[in-house]
Amino acid sequence: MTLLAAEQLSKYYGNVVALNDVSAQVDAGEVTCILGDNGAGKSSFIKILSGVHRPDGGRLLVDDAEVEFGSPRDARAAGIATVYQDLAMVPLMSIWRNFFLGAEPTRGIWPLRRFDVARARTTVRTQLEQMGIDIRDPDQPVGTLSGGERQSVAIARAVYFGARVLILDEPTSALGVKQAGVVLRYILQARERGIGVVFITHNPHHAYPVADRFVILNRGQSLGTFAKGEIDRQELVRLMAGGRELAELEHELQAIQEELGTASA
Amino acid sequence: MATESSETAATKGPDERLARASLLTELVKRPDIGALIGAIAVFALFAYTARQVHWASDLGITSQWLDQSAQYGIVAVPVALLMIGGEFDLSAGVMIGSSGLLLGLLATRAHMNIWPAIVLVLLFGLAMGFLNGYTVVKTKLPSFIVTLGTFFILQGVNAGGTLKLTGSVAIQDIDAEPGFDSARRYFASTVWSPYDFKVKVIWWIAITALGVWLLARTRFGNWIFAVGGDPVAARNVGVPVARTKIALFMLTSLTASLLGIITAIELRSIQANEGVGREFIFIIAAVVGGCLLTGGYGSVIGAAFGAAILGMAGIGIILSNWDSNWVYAFQGVILVLAVMLNAAIRTRAARARSR
Numbered sequence: 001m002t003l004l005a006a007e008q009l010s011k012y013y014g015n016v017v018a019l020n021d022v023s024a025q026v027d028a029g030e031v032t033c034i035l036g037d038n039g040a041g042k043s044s045f046i047k048i049l050s051g052v053h054r055p056d057g058g059r060l061l062v063d064d065a066e067v068e069f070g071s072p073r074d075a076r077a078a079g080i081a082t083v084y085q086d087l088a089m090v091p092l093m094s095i096w097r098n099f100f101l102g103a104e105p106t107r108g109i110w111p112l113r114r115f116d117v118a119r120a121r122t123t124v125r126t127q128l129e130q131m132g133i134d135i136r137d138p139d140q141p142v143g144t145l146s147g148g149e150r151q152s153v154a155i156a157r158a159v160y161f162g163a164r165v166l167i168l169d170e171p172t173s174a175l176g177v178k179q180a181g182v183v184l185r186y187i188l189q190a191r192e193r194g195i196g197v198v199f200i201t202h203n204p205h206h207a208y209p210v211a212d213r214f215v216i217l218n219r220g221q222s223l224g225t226f227a228k229g230e231i232d233r234q235e236l237v238r239l240m241a242g243g244r245e246l247a248e249l250e251h252e253l254q255a256i257q258e259e260l261g262t263a264s265a
Numbered sequence: 266m267a268t269e270s271s272e273t274a275a276t277k278g279p280d281e282r283l284a285r286a287s288l289l290t291e292l293v294k295r296p297d298i299g300a301l302i303g304a305i306a307v308f309a310l311f312a313y314t315a316r317q318v319h320w321a322s323d324l325g326i327t328s329q330w331l332d333q334s335a336q337y338g339i340v341a342v343p344v345a346l347l348m349i350g351g352e353f354d355l356s357a358g359v360m361i362g363s364s365g366l367l368l369g370l371l372a373t374r375a376h377m378n379i380w381p382a383i384v385l386v387l388l389f390g391l392a393m394g395f396l397n398g399y400t401v402v403k404t405k406l407p408s409f410i411v412t413l414g415t416f417f418i419l420q421g422v423n424a425g426g427t428l429k430l431t432g433s434v435a436i437q438d439i440d441a442e443p444g445f446d447s448a449r450r451y452f453a454s455t456v457w458s459p460y461d462f463k464v465k466v467i468w469w470i471a472i473t474a475l476g477v478w479l480l481a482r483t484r485f486g487n488w489i490f491a492v493g494g495d496p497v498a499a500r501n502v503g504v505p506v507a508r509t510k511i512a513l514f515m516l517t518s519l520t521a522s523l524l525g526i527i528t529a530i531e532l533r534s535i536q537a538n539e540g541v542g543r544e545f546i547f548i549i550a551a552v553v554g555g556c557l558l559t560g561g562y563g564s565v566i567g568a569a570f571g572a573a574i575l576g577m578a579g580i581g582i583i584l585s586n587w588d589s590n591w592v593y594a595f596q597g598v599i600l601v602l603a604v605m606l607n608a609a610i611r612t613r614a615a616r617a618r619s620r
Contacts, residue, residue: 089495100487103502
């Protein structure tokens, strides 16, 4: 079942084309990986999926019905949760405050309606335990967590709030090898729960082991969608770097090397 | 102990990181601890230097400095919330004067009953706060600049308008219209004779309690931390950043208007320059109370301690028979010490984090 589909999305900033005719889809229990180098249009693409920006062309479909997101709130209401690379949480706030930020559980009636702090605390603890995340104390500020822990808490948060589609913006790019592995494991865990994951990255080595489908972006254009069996790691790297450009670069480098070789000889 | 904890770290047992993390957590959870210590220290200082007049035991003196503290503390509460929300309001001082003057005008010129006049003044406060907040949110200019503009505009209007209408620098005889006596009971009476604690002090305590509750125990409080700590993250998770900030500006102006009403009713007249300069006192109280100038962090109860320190200083310096001009120097020293102390606490916290 296709949860979220983007059809021929385009986005312009003034006369800069950030995205041109890019399509992608994610099914339940599947990881779709959006791969691209810096400036390929990855962030413009997810900002449209998550309701931060509106596309200038093309359309979004949720459960095969066309939707328009006016704000991130709308996207969240449709079950699309985005975990941003650095902006997922407020560092000076505690884990439980961050976990429920923007969707705080309340009790009582106005004007005595209040943030149900006790429930927030216990929920955070049980949710993190369920995801197998080892957190010392939900009262500690998020700024004291490591990058991997922060991503994991953010993923747990999205899953708890009933995300059907989880968009992860470069969740592994700032992490060491071991921490990245931890995050990749949570991605697979979310997939097992039947969540559709959109995993944005510029690292094909992180993408390859977890993704079921690859969409490769280059300079705002899609270079195509590939199922896992259709493409190998080398091809992925080659496409990401812009195929022909990389070949040209290799050629140039070789020429320079030869020149240097003759000069020194 | 050390070997034991390194062994348990690998297994499930108690976490060896817990001790360090919870120390930091405690410090971050209690930004007001420095202000509490400061308030106790200042009280002790005057208990000594003003011992001839029995600073510590004479409740009449307590009543005096509490009155002074309330004049700072009432507006310091929303100013602290606003600062935690990442913004400043430099017009909070002059708004006291503007509101008092408006009340005076409504009572002496429009001959309104004082109660509807009070309602109009509070609406005026809300409107000015909305104007400040809306301008800041829409123009994305620093609130420091926007509210500095409001400050100077209102200061000019207050002085020029009062002079034009009354021919003097104050509005007198606010007590002439009906309703004044009943309003005075709620805004400017005293309790517990012979010490005569001002009702203002009860307002201060109530507003502080409300502010503490709002910040710690409501959704709005969670949003305040978020819009000050990281507005982009807040927006991305669905916090209405603009509305939260505008509401904070409205709360600030509303509270300044309340203090203007209290002042006008207490004095039965109001000076055209009332409140000017007070905006910095509010900010000092909030900063002494642990609020971070960059937002996202702070405490309401801390701002109350800060106001208490400044209020004690105002009265204590006079009762110690020092020249009252030294009050400013004292406030400056307190501000610098508090900022250094808070910075030191945070640096230690950061060091613990990176370890």
